[in-house]
Amino acid sequence: MNFQINKDILLSNLIVAHKALSNKTPNPALQGIKLDVLSDHLIITTSNSDIAIKLVIKDTSLVIKKQGSVLIPGKYFIEIIRKLDGLKVVISSVVDNMIRIEADRSDITLNMMDIDDYPELEFSEKIKSIKINVRTLKTIIRQTAFATSSIENRPILTGVNFKIDGNKLTAIATDSYRLSQKQIELSEVYEPLNIIIPGRSLDELIKVLENNNEMVELHFDQSKILFKYRSLLFQSRLLEGNYPETSKLVPTEFPIIIKFNKENLSTAIERASLLSSRDGNNAIVKLQLRQDNIVEITSNSPEIGKVLEEVYPVDEIIGAPIKIAFSSKYILDALKIFNSSEITINFTGEIRPFIIKGDYDENMLQLILPVRTE
């Protein structure tokens, strides 16, 4: 194996491949980056227990002198390429099972890993597939994946449920304390679909997708989903099982509706969460709509102190005074992903879930369960 390539092209591809590189894994071969040098292109492959990435590199700077396949220690390979000087790099396999990296005045040799230990990976296109605009896909993920559970005791909730019905795609995530749902219209009508994609896989996927108007192809079968975007193949396992039916959780009647400036509400809740007896993320904050139509956000920690914030609603308020308590993290997480500068909170009752909506965030719904306080 022997080829030469522009160093920055190689590095930008390695940075993408890094997302699927295992640090600690029962299979040490997965700490390697597989490099296949073919007649006119290069393939970089990485994988861990959740995702696999395959990158096909065709570049004008690529000069292939000898074909071949090698498995290179991933962490060291990326760090070396990152630190190299010079415009181009020459990579070749040499005696004693070593790989040689030459650039400018650097001459580096790395022990290779045994390529026979690397698992056989299938990146084949599946029977079913859909197309989504890449920017839209990134928005769906950004607006749902944060609400997945990070606790493994209900594995199904660590994923985002993608459902297709006709030309409607609905993505839902919940950790059973809050729920995020986003719906979009696809450009075509597809067969019904119901899959669960691990939230962590989606978090990695959006890091490697660009923000433009190109299309991403999603191919799937019962156990895997493959995202095709430009020269990138990004594959994730799917979660097995039935996603809970969440539609019944969402209230349909809202006797109390309050509209807020999103920024004012966020900063008031952030300040209130500073002084809460429970530390950090689980700070409990109370919201009260007073008779005078001003909203109070309060917190109280007997050992430290208390916060009282007044927030003036935007527009007329619909409904009667209410007092409700919630985890500040959940509402702050939800507010962050709205594009609208004004949002409405729709309440059903003091111990019923409430939902947040935004004028400029069509077909998105954030639901949060209140907490009971004495």
Next chain:
Amino acid sequence: MNFQINKDILLSNLIVAHKALSNKTPNPALQGIKLDVLSDHLIITTSNSDIAIKLVIKDTSLVIKKQGSVLIPGKYFIEIIRKLDGLKVVISSVVDNMIRIEADRSDITLNMMDIDDYPELEFSEKIKSIKINVRTLKTIIRQTAFATSSIENRPILTGVNFKIDGNKLTAIATDSYRLSQKQIELSEVYEPLNIIIPGRSLDELIKVLENNNEMVELHFDQSKILFKYRSLLFQSRLLEGNYPETSKLVPTEFPIIIKFNKENLSTAIERASLLSSRDGNNAIVKLQLRQDNIVEITSNSPEIGKVLEEVYPVDEIIGAPIKIAFSSKYILDALKIFNSSEITINFTGEIRPFIIKGDYDENMLQLILPVRTE
């Protein structure tokens, strides 16, 4: 106690005071910020076992309605002021031993700490004092404090030795593996001085000093040093004991002198340190001047691989071929603080300390001990 002040003025002072705030301390009172409200100014005081900070605030935005002194939980106070909206903040002591913070639509009360528990701190000017330009002082600290020891088994080496002889100030730091020395001329002749300032205190000090041409006053006695700069009083304890006599360690004859482009040498050593059997900071790298007057930087880790870097010296080389091994961290740390783009390394022999100098870094000397390899 009751006063009003511009929020940003208060915050910028609290950020300085934070440097001396204790997180964990045998004395819980030191987790508090002491606030003295006097007839026409405010004093903020913080301290820990190493340093104490006193800030005198006189600002046009300051409106004092009632004088008084309080001790406020430091971490919460700073976080609250940081998160407040609005231009101004009103702070007052209220019933039940509480402090009230009002800004915009926020109304926050914090439990006070018992001010009687706060230690009596002396910030008095000492008999001996000198003056240094603030920019020069920051340079001295930046160029020496990094070389102090972070290990406490020889406490004296965790400090920087400041010596005055006539109008010459010499600062020296060493952890016994490398040494950094910087000398400056003072504008006046002073009495002889020999003190050791904790490196950690100096690290905090440079964070709060600005970069301008004003003067800092240094006042000291046997146990403390007080830095006076604008409205800031920054006091540190001194280390007790005799600093080792380092002048004998510095070789005076250098049969081999090589001049390098600093950037080329740094990046070559950084790459070589990537593949070293010892991880991270203690990577051992070898430097060899070949017969053909090219310098080789090499590292070798049998399990991982090896690096060979060629660095072309600048100018003629003085002396014969040499091969020397050293810890990459020490030489990279040293190179970083040079302002010169070209530096010379002056060697005495393969197992003797070598020194680094830079044309534009007058009166600065970096000494590094080589390591023995087989």
